[in-house]
Amino acid sequence: GEDVEQSLFLSVREGDSSVINCTYTDSSSTYLYWYKQEPGAGLQLLTYIFSNMDMKQDQRLTVLLNKKDKHLSLRIADTQTGDSAIYFCAEWGDNTDKLIFGTGTRLQVFP
Amino acid sequence: NAGVTQTPKFRVLKTGQSMTLLCAQDMNHEYMYWYRQDPGMGLRLIHYSVGEGTTAKGEVPDGYNVSRLKKQNFLLGLESAAPSQTSVYFCASNSLAGVSYNEQFFGPGTRLTVL
Numbered sequence: 001g002e003d004v005e006q007s008l009f010l011s012v013r014e015g016d017s018s019v020i021n022c023t024y025t026d027s028s029s030t031y032l033y034w035y036k037q038e039p040g041a042g043l044q045l046l047t048y049i050f051s052n053m054d055m056k057q058d059q060r061l062t063v064l065l066n067k068k069d070k071h072l073s074l075r076i077a078d079t080q081t082g083d084s085a086i087y088f089c090a091e092w093g094d095n096t097d098k099l100i101f102g103t104g105t106r107l108q109v110f111p
Numbered sequence: 112n113a114g115v116t117q118t119p120k121f122r123v124l125k126t127g128q129s130m131t132l133l134c135a136q137d138m139n140h141e142y143m144y145w146y147r148q149d150p151g152m153g154l155r156l157i158h159y160s161v162g163e164g165t166t167a168k169g170e171v172p173d174g175y176n177v178s179r180l181k182k183q184n185f186l187l188g189l190e191s192a193a194p195s196q197t198s199v200y201f202c203a204s205n206s207l208a209g210v211s212y213n214e215q216f217f218g219p220g221t222r223l224t225v226l
Contacts, residue, residue, distance in 0.1 A: 008151060031212050042115075042201055042217030043154075050212075088153065092213070097142070097161055098169070099215055103153035 004089055004102040011108045018076040020105045022089035025070060029091040032065060034074045037086040037104070046087070047074070076107075084109045112137050117202050117218035124192045124225045132187040132221050134202030142205050143185040144169075144215075145177060147198040154201065160185055192225045199223070 004024045012018045024032065030051050035043040049056045049063045049072070056063045062075040072089050086104040115136045124130055134143065144159040146169075156169030160179040174196060176188045185204075189196060202218040 033212075040220075042219050043203075043215075044217065045214045048212050048214075097167070098144075098156060098159060101154045103151065 004091060004100050006087075006089060006102040006105045008103065009106050009108070011110065012079050014079060014081060014109050014111050016079055018074075018079045018083070018107055018109075020074045020076075020087050020089075020107065022072040022074075022102050023070055024072060024089070024091050024100075024102075026091055026100070027067065027070060031092070032072050033090040033099075034061075034063065034072075035088040035090060035101070037088065039085070043088060079107075079109050081109050081111070083107060114138065115202055115204055115216050115218040117200075117221050119221060120219070121222050122224070124189075124223065126193060126225060128192050129188070129190050130192065130223075131189075132200055132202075132223075134185045134187070134204075134218060135183055136185075136202075136204040136216070137183060138204065138206070138216065139182070140204035140206040140216075141182070142207065143179065144203045145175070145185065145187045146201045146203065147171065147196075148201060148220075149198050157187065157200075192223075194225045197223060197225045 033048045034046045036046040037043045060077045064073045088104045089102045090099045118133045145157040146154040155171045158177040160166045163182040166177045178186045200221045203215045205215040
């Protein structure tokens with residue numbers, strides 16, 4: 001079946017790196033995504049990775065994809081208080097009509 | 112472009128009342144979705160639509176109905192609200208004809224409380 005799993009909470013000190021992990025089940029996904037939800041707002045696409053890639057870097061963000069283990073991670077370097085949010089990983093379901101979201105990881109950054 | 116908009120932003124209902132949530136998008140997207148978000152449960156898909164005049168059930172469709180009479184609008188109806196439907200509701204849209212990575216765009220949410 002389609003299932004995407006994440007840990008629920010992560011707490012880091014400002015300036016440290018954050019690593020948010022995700023496991024997914026559909027090995028046929030062409031793209032995998034990270035969405036960010038700030039307090040009181042809808043989700044916004046943060047970054048994505050093509051399934052043929054192992055790594056993608058975008059400024060402070062690094063996405064790692066391990067297709068063998070169906071594991072996706074998001075690393076945020078030099079984490080700031082503005083990074084406090086809920087982060088969702090996602091993949092398209094089998095029939096490509098629906099995005100399957102993980103449960104979301106709440107990142108709390110403390111000074 | 113306004114993107115995806117939702118009305119209302121907040122609503123309080125009594126058990127048994129009905130209401131309709133409106134979602135509108137101005138990006139000419141074919142696909143539209145209604146999700147609900149509850150603490151610790153992530154986003155759960157209620158209903159979705161792959162085009163004008165079509166709708167399909169998602170993961171948690173019971174107690175909800177939808178209509179897509181116009182391409183730009185997707186309505187979510189609660190015929191007889193129950194306290195279990197207290198949640199934050201998000202609408203989203205995307206187009207498979209656009210950029211290859213298929214970004215899904217979200218509205219700001221509607222916070223519904225059923226007493």
